[in-house]
Amino acid sequence: MNIRKLAWKNLFRRKSRAVFTGLGIFLGIGTFVALASLTAQMEQAVQDKLDRFGANILITPRTEQLTLGFGDISLGGTQVAHSRLTAADEKAIRGIEMKERLRSVVPFFLAAADASGKNIVWMGIPAMEIAAARPWWKISGSPIREKGEILLGSEAAAALDKGPGGTVVSGGRTFRVTGVLHPTGEKEDGMVIAALGDVQSLGRNPGGVTFFEVAALCKDCPVEDIVAQIGGALPGARVSAIRQVVESRKAAVDQFRRLGIGVSSIVLAIGGLMVFVTVMGSVQERTKEIGVLRAVGFRRKAILSLLFWETGWISLLSSASGALAGLAAALLVAPHFGVEQAGVASSPALLGVALGMGLGLFGTIPPARRAAALSPTEAIRSL
Amino acid sequence: MAAFIRLENVSMLYGNNGTRAVALRDVSLSIEAGEYVVITGESGAGKSTLLTILGGLQVPSSGAVLMKGVDLSSLSADRLADFRRETIGFIFQAYHLLPYLTARENVMVPMSPLRTSAREKAGRANELLTSVGLSGKEERLPSELSGGECQRVAIARALVHDPPVLLADEPTGNLDSSTGEQILDLFSGLHKRGKTVLMVTHNRANLFRATRAIRLQDGLVAKDDPLMAPYQAL
Numbered sequence: 308m309n310i311r312k313l314a315w316k317n318l319f320r321r322k323s324r325a326v327f328t329g330l331g332i333f334l335g336i337g338t339f340v341a342l343a344s345l346t347a348q349m350e351q352a353v354q355d356k357l358d359r360f361g362a363n364i365l366i367t368p369r370t371e372q373l374t375l376g377f378g379d380i381s382l383g384g385t386q387v388a389h390s391r392l393t394a395a396d397e398k399a400i401r402g403i404e405m406k407e408r409l410r411s412v413v414p415f416f417l418a419a420a421d422a423s424g425k426n427i428v429w430m431g432i433p434a435m436e437i438a439a440a441r442p443w444w445k446i447s448g449s450p451i452r453e454k455g456e457i458l459l460g461s462e463a464a465a466a467l468d469k470g471p472g473g474t475v476v477s478g479g480r481t482f483r484v485t486g487v488l489h490p491t492g493e494k495e496d497g498m499v500i501a502a503l504g505d506v507q508s509l510g511r512n513p514g515g516v517t518f519f520e521v522a523a524l525c526k527d528c529p530v531e532d533i534v535a536q537i538g539g540a541l542p543g544a545r546v547s548a549i550r551q552v553v554e555s556r557k558a559a560v561d562q563f564r565r566l567g568i569g570v571s572s573i574v575l576a577i578g579g580l581m582v583f584v585t586v587m588g589s590v591q592e593r594t595k596e597i598g599v600l601r602a603v604g605f606r607r608k609a610i611l612s613l614l615f616w617e618t619g620w621i622s623l624l625s626s627a628s629g630a631l632a633g634l635a636a637a638l639l640v641a642p643h644f645g646v647e648q649a650g651v652a653s654s655p656a657l658l659g660v661a662l663g664m665g666l667g668l669f670g671t672i673p674p675a676r677r678a679a680a681l682s683p684t685e686a687i688r689s690l
Numbered sequence: 691m692a693a694f695i696r697l698e699n700v701s702m703l704y705g706n707n708g709t710r711a712v713a714l715r716d717v718s719l720s721i722e723a724g725e726y727v728v729i730t731g732e733s734g735a736g737k738s739t740l741l742t743i744l745g746g747l748q749v750p751s752s753g754a755v756l757m758k759g760v761d762l763s764s765l766s767a768d769r770l771a772d773f774r775r776e777t778i779g780f781i782f783q784a785y786h787l788l789p790y791l792t793a794r795e796n797v798m799v800p801m802s803p804l805r806t807s808a809r810e811k812a813g814r815a816n817e818l819l820t821s822v823g824l825s826g827k828e829e830r831l832p833s834e835l836s837g838g839e840c841q842r843v844a845i846a847r848a849l850v851h852d853p854p855v856l857l858a859d860e861p862t863g864n865l866d867s868s869t870g871e872q873i874l875d876l877f878s879g880l881h882k883r884g885k886t887v888l889m890v891t892h893n894r895a896n897l898f899r900a901t902r903a904i905r906l907q908d909g910l911v912a913k914d915d916p917l918m919a920p921y922q923a924l
Binding site: 308310602607682 | 798808
């Protein structure tokens, strides 16, 4: 018989109280682990989705505004590019130090060209990159897969009066319309989208690139670092982070994290209060027993130790089972929160067990101190 | 030679000025080692208060308690706990056994904070249970024992550290007369083995075994009679 065994035996004597004490920790840690695990998975899912959503870095040729005029007469101005981008620049972009962070580098080429007698802007993009670069496009028909195929923006389709299966003639070549974009509210509504090589030919600029869109995975890294590195690799280019995308990504992730922390804190506080109340009640109920222990020579430290062992056992068992339940709950509900590949996050579970132990022991401090301070005579009224 | 236990002008007051109750008034006593003292008196006479003060369970409002030359009021709470463990064995009227522990485990409770091996503790508990006539009942819970057997377990628990002093509060108060006699026989045996026994009781029949009887009345020592011989009526 030692203090540990005495504490363990007492738990079985007061099963319902032990269960009630443990329930607070179980629910608190279960909720914490479920939310922490879910938040972590949602963060990752949001990150993945936002990364899939599109680019966050735009690379264009460096330009300068040139004002045209004669004396006081202004003839407007024009932008003059210092240099041009080419397909070869993609290699330089992919060669930066943080190249592992680059999810996609997509070249675009814009050219104004004839389309069945109407002057329209053509957008060239590698056919296989369309899904990655513009995942939000909805197409009536099918996307382009090879040269000679085109997609029409909704306004362009209306202007040309063409639909899937139709043809458009430009530069002496006939292009087959594979699909029409649903309205996007963007400039591509009025464009013809074709394979990069086709538009470069129409614009008589083989290998030419108007701009690059880069999608960088930047969960924990400042996108500015990647921008700086690309700028260093392409001195003649203007490299800019699309701030809105970066900020909205960060805001969304932060919101999930704040929600998790807030809810967990409330539930943990309630759990701690339950421990405090039940252990205080237990001390009250066991006043006489504590008095007997003091009378037979238990020091105050031994009384403290007894109560801490009791709560320690409860905390360990309930926080471990709460952590398991939390993981299971997170696994079950994750698909309903947009997590496609739900997994088990061990770190919230381990943190939860440690937190549960801490919570239980912390909640025991005031009642244990009260118990240890009980005078043996006060405790044993019948003596 | 100094007395084994000495009370010097001990008074004990409960409550505040509005509801003040005097439990002991200026009590002075000396008890020698090996005495078997029975403390009697009406309810409210101060018997239990005297016992708790003698056992270092509470500090008197005034006066001093010396045991083996040690002033109990000079000890810290933890030193006092050590002193109780080493010097005093308590036996309560209601046994105060822990209901979720077996007889053996109850006897082992005072040894729980010690670093002695479990085997050694169990051996000591078995030995004591045998000495109080409970051999073969070591694994029984208090609910599976009679009142007399529970009191025997409590006596075994009080003896676990082999204290020189036993303080008993109405140890036969919850028992029928036959079982009470058996328990008193145990106390007589312990006294014969050199223990100092101080027993609070209402029952004058308990006086037959004592060497001294102290009668309290309204917090004062009304009578303090050394008996002619042990185990003789007052």
